[in-house]
Amino acid sequence: MRGRSDVLEPAILGLLHETPMHGYELRKRLNLVLGSFRALSYGSLYPCLKTLVARGWIAGEESPAAPPHALSGKRARIVYHLTAAGKEHFQGILASSGPASWEDENFDVRFAFFAQTDAETRLRILEGRRSRLTERLETVRQSFHRTRERMDEYTLELQRHGLEQVEREVRWLDGLIDNERGVRPARPTGTDRPVDADHAEGAPRPGSELKERG
Amino acid sequence: MRGRSDVLEPAILGLLHETPMHGYELRKRLNLVLGSFRALSYGSLYPCLKTLVARGWIAGEESPAAPPHALSGKRARIVYHLTAAGKEHFQGILASSGPASWEDENFDVRFAFFAQTDAETRLRILEGRRSRLTERLETVRQSFHRTRERMDEYTLELQRHGLEQVEREVRWLDGLIDNERGVRPARPTGTDRPVDADHAEGAPRPGSELKERG
DNA sequence: GTTAGCATGTAAGGAGTTACATGATTTT
DNA sequence: AAAATCATGTAACTCCTTACATGCTAAC
Numbered sequence: 001m002r003g004r005s006d007v008l009e010p011a012i013l014g015l016l017h018e019t020p021m022h023g024y025e026l027r028k029r030l031n032l033v034l035g036s037f038r039a040l041s042y043g044s045l046y047p048c049l050k051t052l053v054a055r056g057w058i059a060g061e062e063s064p065a066a067p068p069h070a071l072s073g074k075r076a077r078i079v080y081h082l083t084a085a086g087k088e089h090f091q092g093i094l095a096s097s098g099p100a101s102w103e104d105e106n107f108d109v110r111f112a113f114f115a116q117t118d119a120e121t122r123l124r125i126l127e128g129r130r131s132r133l134t135e136r137l138e139t140v141r142q143s144f145h146r147t148r149e150r151m152d153e154y155t156l157e158l159q160r161h162g163l164e165q166v167e168r169e170v171r172w173l174d175g176l177i178d179n180e181r182g183v184r185p186a187r188p189t190g191t192d193r194p195v196d197a198d199h200a201e202g203a204p205r206p207g208s209e210l211k212e213r214g
Numbered sequence: 215m216r217g218r219s220d221v222l223e224p225a226i227l228g229l230l231h232e233t234p235m236h237g238y239e240l241r242k243r244l245n246l247v248l249g250s251f252r253a254l255s256y257g258s259l260y261p262c263l264k265t266l267v268a269r270g271w272i273a274g275e276e277s278p279a280a281p282p283h284a285l286s287g288k289r290a291r292i293v294y295h296l297t298a299a300g301k302e303h304f305q306g307i308l309a310s311s312g313p314a315s316w317e318d319e320n321f322d323v324r325f326a327f328f329a330q331t332d333a334e335t336r337l338r339i340l341e342g343r344r345s346r347l348t349e350r351l352e353t354v355r356q357s358f359h360r361t362r363e364r365m366d367e368y369t370l371e372l373q374r375h376g377l378e379q380v381e382r383e384v385r386w387l388d389g390l391i392d393n394e395r396g397v398r399p400a401r402p403t404g405t406d407r408p409v410d411a412d413h414a415e416g417a418p419r420p421g422s423e424l425k426e427r428g
Numbered sequence: 429g430t431t432a433g434c435a436t437g438t439a440a441g442g443a444g445t446t447a448c449a450t451g452a453t454t455t456t
Numbered sequence: 457a458a459a460a461t462c463a464t465g466t467a468a469c470t471c472c473t474t475a476c477a478t479g480c481t482a483a484c
Contacts, residue, residue, distance in 0.1 A: 024463050114368040154328035238435050258472050
């Protein structure tokens, strides 16, 4: 999975689009958005902020840090915010739903900022992602069947599991696409339990109905 | 998540441990082993082979390429094989089931060569991986509940989906661990297909009945 | 006779990591 | 007084990618 083309930059712009922040706080939020729990390092973050400033997309102001209990001190933090050019650029990123945007990591970041996009773009990206995945499924299924005799059980199992995961993600996307189209899906069949019981209404509700097989 | 520490090297050693091969063929096999369908480039592969030769773990012989229909020509291919030192080193890699080995990509590669390892090591790695994942689950679940009010629906959904995937992988590991212990799992809890249908002794037999679905 | 696949490589560079360096503030 | 956490950065390095360069063979 690494068709990576700078996942950091759009993620930073996206977060700052919501609200200004300083570097340290950005990092914590990024670790959530960047999906996979990886701990982003300062060695990546601060240089990236620098180049974004250089390009004129964000600007940083030293804030004397208004501590809740006041006094003079506390180390001055640099609070970054999107400039006008930065907002424009970010909108451009969101609108460009080209092939790059349905690669693994890029997709995650795009998806995380879906709330800032229009429904049309959301659909384009979801469907692009879906066809990307089914395309993969075909390739892998074929090589699976071609080579299964020559593989040991563990390699086989790893591949079966991989396939299953992708199949599941396709169904997830199906739910999201239906939802985006305003189709209210039938009650989920029960295997896909929500992390939490209650759910706000109007929320995207992927009816990831997946039937057990076998 | 990239706690990557050279996933290529062990993968190459592992494949050559099974049978000697030349670079071009290695690449194709690697794309399967390396799980995620990514197309590994020659720009990575050949330099890596070079350094492995330099370290004395593999050796390459120019073979005039015995074409099936014979004649003189065809470009000479360099067929690589593990040296004695290389075999030893690879066994060392397999045996070292330290924390590094239960990170995402490393785990996949380790798992792919489980057939070359002893049952004890397999169990250590599977269990290490499992506790790594549950640890993550806790962290993410907590931040999920702490911050859910401040997040939009899409970010929320992305995180819910991520959590679900990890939960599923834990159940998958549970199946494998049971299997490794020779426990015949009671009917799986319902959402995951049986990892094991019938049971040969000692041998893991993933029930890879992968039916095509319309 | 030209496209597709086999086969091996090099050079430049991108996106990120680790390890280091520094210092203030809060908690124990 | 020590330890944790907040806060900002730099330098060196790693692993891998893209784009290039070369040439042979099989199939259409």
